[in-house]
Amino acid sequence: MLLPSASSPAGFPEPTGNCHACRQSIFWSPATCPWCGALPPYQDVPLDLPGSFAQPRVSLRHLRRQGNPVTESTYLALGGGLGSFVWVDYLRICGAACAQIAVIGAEAHPHARFQRLCNHSQISGEQRIRSDSGARPDNIWGWPGYAAEEVVGLLRAHQWRAAVRILWQILSEPALAETYAPRAQAVYMSLEREMARIGWQQMLRQGRICALRQTDDGRYVAAYFPQNSQSLHFVVAPYVHLSLGYAGIHLTPELQTYRHAYHDFRLAVQAYEQHEHIYRQLAQHGGVLILRGRGIVASRILQRLDEIRQASGQPIQVIHLLRAPLTEDAVYGWARRHTRDHWQRQPLNWPKSAFGGDLRAALEAALPAERQTLLQAWGGVTTSDRRDWQEVVERGLREGWYTLHFGVVEQIKPNGRRRLVVHLRDQASPPASRRLVADFLIDCTGLNTALNAHPILADLRDRYRLPQNKMGQLVVTPDFELKELRNGGGQVFLAGVMALGNAFAPVDSFVGLQYAAQRTVSVLVREGAPNLRPLDARSSLSQWWRWQRHREPSP
Amino acid sequence: MTPTLRGRWQTRLLLLTLLGVPLTGLFAWAYRDGVTPFALLGYVLLLGFVWDVVYDILQTLRWNRDWPPLFALLSTLWEGVFLWVALTWLAEQGIALPGISPLLTAARFAAHYLAVSLTVWAAAHSLLLLLFPHWRFRGGQWLSRWE
Ligand SMILES: Cc1cc2nc3c(=O)[nH]c(=O)nc-3n(C[C@H](O)[C@H](O)[C@H](O)COP(=O)(O)OP(=O)(O)OC[C@H]3O[C@@H](n4cnc5c(N)ncnc54)[C@H](O)[C@@H]3O)c2cc1C
Numbered sequence: 001m002l003l004p005s006a007s008s009p010a011g012f013p014e015p016t017g018n019c020h021a022c023r024q025s026i027f028w029s030p031a032t033c034p035w036c037g038a039l040p041p042y043q044d045v046p047l048d049l050p051g052s053f054a055q056p057r058v059s060l061r062h063l064r065r066q067g068n069p070v071t072e073s074t075y076l077a078l079g080g081g082l083g084s085f086v087w088v089d090y091l092r093i094c095g096a097a098c099a100q101i102a103v104i105g106a107e108a109h110p111h112a113r114f115q116r117l118c119n120h121s122q123i124s125g126e127q128r129i130r131s132d133s134g135a136r137p138d139n140i141w142g143w144p145g146y147a148a149e150e151v152v153g154l155l156r157a158h159q160w161r162a163a164v165r166i167l168w169q170i171l172s173e174p175a176l177a178e179t180y181a182p183r184a185q186a187v188y189m190s191l192e193r194e195m196a197r198i199g200w201q202q203m204l205r206q207g208r209i210c211a212l213r214q215t216d217d218g219r220y221v222a223a224y225f226p227q228n229s230q231s232l233h234f235v236v237a238p239y240v241h242l243s244l245g246y247a248g249i250h251l252t253p254e255l256q257t258y259r260h261a262y263h264d265f266r267l268a269v270q271a272y273e274q275h276e277h278i279y280r281q282l283a284q285h286g287g288v289l290i291l292r293g294r295g296i297v298a299s300r301i302l303q304r305l306d307e308i309r310q311a312s313g314q315p316i317q318v319i320h321l322l323r324a325p326l327t328e329d330a331v332y333g334w335a336r337r338h339t340r341d342h343w344q345r346q347p348l349n350w351p352k353s354a355f356g357g358d359l360r361a362a363l364e365a366a367l368p369a370e371r372q373t374l375l376q377a378w379g380g381v382t383t384s385d386r387r388d389w390q391e392v393v394e395r396g397l398r399e400g401w402y403t404l405h406f407g408v409v410e411q412i413k414p415n416g417r418r419r420l421v422v423h424l425r426d427q428a429s430p431p432a433s434r435r436l437v438a439d440f441l442i443d444c445t446g447l448n449t450a451l452n453a454h455p456i457l458a459d460l461r462d463r464y465r466l467p468q469n470k471m472g473q474l475v476v477t478p479d480f481e482l483k484e485l486r487n488g489g490g491q492v493f494l495a496g497v498m499a500l501g502n503a504f505a506p507v508d509s510f511v512g513l514q515y516a517a518q519r520t521v522s523v524l525v526r527e528g529a530p531n532l533r534p535l536d537a538r539s540s541l542s543q544w545w546r547w548q549r550h551r552e553p554s555p
Numbered sequence: 556m557t558p559t560l561r562g563r564w565q566t567r568l569l570l571l572t573l574l575g576v577p578l579t580g581l582f583a584w585a586y587r588d589g590v591t592p593f594a595l596l597g598y599v600l601l602l603g604f605v606w607d608v609v610y611d612i613l614q615t616l617r618w619n620r621d622w623p624p625l626f627a628l629l630s631t632l633w634e635g636v637f638l639w640v641a642l643t644w645l646a647e648q649g650i651a652l653p654g655i656s657p658l659l660t661a662a663r664f665a666a667h668y669l670a671v672s673l674t675v676w677a678a679a680h681s682l683l684l685l686l687f688p689h690w691r692f693r694g695g696q697w698l699s700r701w702e
Contacts, residue, residue, distance in 0.1 A: 134684075134691075142691060143684040172625040175617075335618040346618065353620035356692040357557030479701070515692050522689075522701040537686040544685045 018044040021248065021453055031116055031274060034265055035256065037248035037448055039113065041106040041208045045225055048232065049211060056463055057487075058213045058221050060236065069233045070221075073102035074530050076237035078209050078222060078456075080105015081113055083243025083496040083513045085191070086137050089198055090517040092553045093140060093543050094525065094532045098199040102235050104209050104224050110137075110200070111191050113245060118184055121271050121297040121444075122304045125185035130296055130384050131348060133170055133180050135510040137187070138194035140517070141544050145170070146182035146190070178386055179347035197550055207233070211459055212240065218488025238490040239529060241520065242482075243513070245496055247453035249273070250446045252292075258412040267420050268412055271297045271444040278440045279308055286314030290422060290436060292321050292409075293444030294343055299383040299392075301442055302402070306392045309401065318402045319436060324427055325406050332377045341393050342404055345385040351378050354505040355512070364478050364503040372470040375505055381446075407434060412441065449473070449497055457498060460485070471501030478503040479519045489527070493520040531555070556684070557621040558614075562695025563607040566683065569697060570675040571600050578674060582667045592667055594654025598638060599668070606634055624680055631672040639664055 016026055020043065022036035033042045050066055052058045064070055075091055077084035080103050088101055107113060123129060133145030147170045154163040169180040195201070207226040215221050219238045226233055249272040251259075258268055269275040271293070281287065282305070289305065291298055302318060309316040322342060330337040330344065337346055353359040363374055383389065396402025407424030415421045415437060422436045451472055452458050460466060460474075466484050467475045476499050477483055485492040495516035497508035506512035525532045533539065543553060558566070575596050582592045610630060614620050639661065645652060683690050687697040 140688055141684050143681055170624070171628075172623050174619060174621070175623050176625065330618075332618070334616050335620065337618045351619045351621075353557040353614075353694075355557065357620055357694045358559045358614075359620060360692070361559060361694065518688060518692065519701055535688055540688055541685050 016043070020044045020455060030265075031120065032249050032270075032272065034273075035251075035259065036453075037251040037270065038453065039246060039248045042248075045208060045210070046230075047210060049223060050232075053211055053213055053223065056214060057216045059216050060221070063221065063234060068231060071102070071233070071235050073235055073237045074100040075102070075239050075241070076220070076222060076235055077101070077103040077203075077241045077243070078105070078212065079241075079243040079245065079496075080107055080110060080204060080206075081243060081245050081496075082110050082137050082510065083245070083516070084241065085110035085195075085200070086140075086510070086513040087241045087243065087493075087495065087517040087520065088200070088203060089138070089194060090140055090514075090521045091532070092198040093547075094521055094535055095553075095555055096531050097555060098202045100531060101203045102237065103200070103204045104207055104222060104235065105204065106206065106208055108204075108206060109191075110195065111188055115184070115188060117272050117447075120274055122300045123184055125183065125188065127184055127300070128181040129184050129187065130181060131510055132173070133182065136190060137510040137513065138190040139547060140514055141540070141547075142511070142514075146186050147180045149186065150182065174347040174352070174385060179384075181384070193550065194547075197547070197552060199552070205233075205235070209244075209456060211456065212242075212492070213463070214485065214487040214490070219490045220485075220487065220492060239524060240490075240492045242457070242492065242494045242498075243496040244454065244456060244498065246447040247450060248448040250443075250448045252409070252443060252445060254409045254412050255443055262414055264414060267414065267418070267439070268441040269443065271301060271442050272447070275442065278442065279304065281439070282316050283308050283312040283314060286312075286316050287439035288317040288319065288437070290319045290321050290420070290438045290441040291444065292441070293381070293446065294320075294322060294326070294383065295381045295444060295446060296383045297446075298444040299343075299386070299389045301444060302396070303389060303392050306396065316401065318396065319438060320402065320404045321409070321422070321424075321436070322404065322406050323408055330377070330380060337382070340390070341397065343390075343393065344380060344382045345390070346382045347385050348506070349379070349382065349509065350506045354378055355509070355515070360504065363505055368469060368475070368502075371503070372501060375471070375501065378505060405436065447497075449500065451498070454498065457494075469501040473498055473501045476502045479523045480504075480516045481520070481523065491523070491527075495520075556679075556691040556695055557619075558611075559694030559696070560607060560611040562690075562693060563611065564604055565698050566679060566690075566695040567600065567603050567607065570678055570683075571596060571603075571671070574674050574678055575599075575671045578671050579667065582663075582670070586663060586667075588656055590654050591656040591659055594652070595638075595664070595667065596671070597654070598652070599634065599671075602638060603634060606630065624676075627679065628676055631676055635665070635668040635672060638668075 018025055019033040019038055021038040024035045032039055052062050075096055077088050084103055133147035134142035136142055147166050151163045151166050166180060169177045173179040207224045210223045212220055212222050219236050220240045221234050221236045223232050223234055249270050251270055255268055305316055305318055326339055326342045329339050337344060351359055366374055407426040409422055410425055411423040413421045420438050420441055424434045425431045464484055469475050476494050480493045480495055482492045482494050495513055499507045525534050579592045579596045583589045614622055690697045
């Protein structure tokens with residue numbers, strides 16, 4: 001539930017706890033910390049780590065003597081989100097048994113956080129996500145893709161035209177048709193099916209991870225609070241996979257300052273926060289809204305605003321506020337990514353070939369120092385190359401309900417009549433100050449990837465002196481190993497967005513998570529980790545056949 | 556799968572051997588000519604290695620540096636047309652390529668070529684993904700694995 005706009009903290013209910021990252025009191029149960037944007041599990045817990053955790057190497061004998069439950073496992077996935085799921089899926093398919101795998105995560109479903117972030121940013125189950133047909137986190141082969149399933153469904157429903165359109169899309173995307181993307185619902189359903197097939201619930205221990213340490217016998221120990229428990233539990237394992245996702249949503253300093261000063265969480269929101277009340281009010285009364293950011297979330301919100309505008313007939317004005325104009329195309333080698341109306345569009349968040357073609361190989365071959373330059377050339381903030389989104393922008397500009405403004409936000413204030421005043425400094429020389437008045441502000445400037453905001457990873461860095469790359473993230477090998485954490489035969493891997501800036505660009509994508517899983521499991525197979533066998537052509541085919549018939553992976 | 560040059564070569568070699576050879580055997584049996592279909596398959600493979608270099612360069616002109624399935628289909632058809640035109644032109648010049656029967660007709664060539672190339676195209680977008688999970692991440696290289 002959202003708080004009514006309050007001018008002082010006086011009207012606040014009792015605090016429900018503190019945020020572990022910013023330590024501030026939280027007064028209700030928002031999906032993210034309203035002060036710093038930390039993602040769940042953000043509520044502080046009494047951290048009574050045993051004294052041995054102050055040492056880099058924990059003595060297991062000592063730990064057992066203290067009486068807290070200590071269990072053992074061979075493979076330990078920390079996070080329990082999509083990255084963990086994809087890794088565990090790979091392990092199961094390569095022969096590991098449920099009993100050998102432990103997963104610790106805050107959520108009951110691997111896609112829980114993903115789904116919440118999608119829902120808040122207006123990608124409901126019916127909406128299409130960004131990635132393509134073959135990016136299936138439930139299927140390590142990527143075939144048949146989501147498109148094939150959708151086509152079969154459409155043919156059964158005699159919707160021939162729609163079926164043919166999708167077939168044309170997957171045949172010619174992204175050159176002659178826009179890239180096919182599945183509906184979010186299709187992804188969730190396929191994940192639920194695969195969860196059941198591989199026995200996810202059997203492996204999952206729902207709880208909150210507190211820390212990871214090396215043990216004195218060449219393994220690792222993770223400390224966690226099981227859900228609804230006040231005592232620490234420990235899991236010891238030789239192979240650990242970390243995929244903890246983002247640290248939080250990105251709350252700009254201006255927004256943080258505004259919240260601290262005025263305790264208002266309704267008029268100015270981050271797009272990943274629940275903000276349905278804004279659409280409700282606009283549908284009833286119309287109004288002016290400031291939109292920040294130029295990524296996929298800004299595109300989708302603009303589309304939603306257009307839908308409401310058309311359905312309600314209310315006058316809704318969208319001011320798209322950008323830091324600076326963007327007119328130049330991105331150029332790499334002989335190729336260009338075109339910029340239109342200050343938006344950059346490409347089908348996926350990286351050029352396709354960074355997922356497996358020559359750009360993937362080029363990045364891996366590059367020296368660590370050169371990688372950031374390559375990543376900057378290929379990446380940047382882009383939105384999907386979708387005609388419907390482009391059409392909204394063009395029509396909005398033509399009809400005048402969507403306008404672009406440029407400037408750096410200096411301050412956000414309420415104007416006393418339940419509206420916002422945004423003070424800007426533009427880029428003219430000398431810079432001039434301007435003001436914009438609006439009913440709402442939605443900030444779509446993304447998610448927080450700062451290592452310092454990630455308690456478990458920052459703690460590992462400090463404790464074991466882990467090196468950071470040029471993008472400030474932890475250095476991992478091309479096999480996603482945190483090499484400095486090697487402990488005898490034990491190994492720790494890191495996947496997901498927190499592995500950015502290393503040898504692989506699209507770490508934060510379904511396909512990237514599968515790539516990471518494949519590389520790490522290849523290492524484990526090579527090292528002779530228990531029960532794993534290489535996925536050669538025959539076993540791969542037979543395992544796929546089991547997937548296809550929804551049979552449990554064979555041991 | 557977004558191919559690299561090595562990946563293209565390896566994939567072409569694998570599919571023309573794995574699927575092209577048995578299919579060509581069928582055509583050799585049907586045409587009662589044990590040489591021409593196999594010689595054609597050999598030319599397709601050798602010329603293909605050269606075409607792959609051209610496609611690889613064209614790919615770098617694209618921002619995504621990818622090769623949509625449609626491009627793969629069109630390029631395969633183009634290679635067939637090119638080979639047939641080259642064969643007939645050479646024949647007109649009085650040059651007979653080794654292994655090619657002078658009785659080869661356009662219809663026979665087309666039936667054989669389309670059967671092989673369409674099968675190979677379909678397999679490259681399905682079967683190989685299932686046989687080699689690393690293939691799509693290595694730009695079509697199936698021979699080498701992660702070191
Ligand atoms: C809105 C949105 C749309 C996206 N769309 C696409 C798309 O279309 N295609 C695509 O390929 N990718 C997409 N991505 C990117 C990516 O695939 C997802 O972010 C994916 O969920 C990343 O998986 P992950 O395991 O790294 O993180 P998550 O799935 O977020 O999992 C991390 C898990 O770790 C848990 N965790 C963290 N700290 C602790 C702790 N201390 N104790 C216990 N648990 C903890 C969290 O609760 C969470 O469940 C999208 C991302 C977002 C945010």
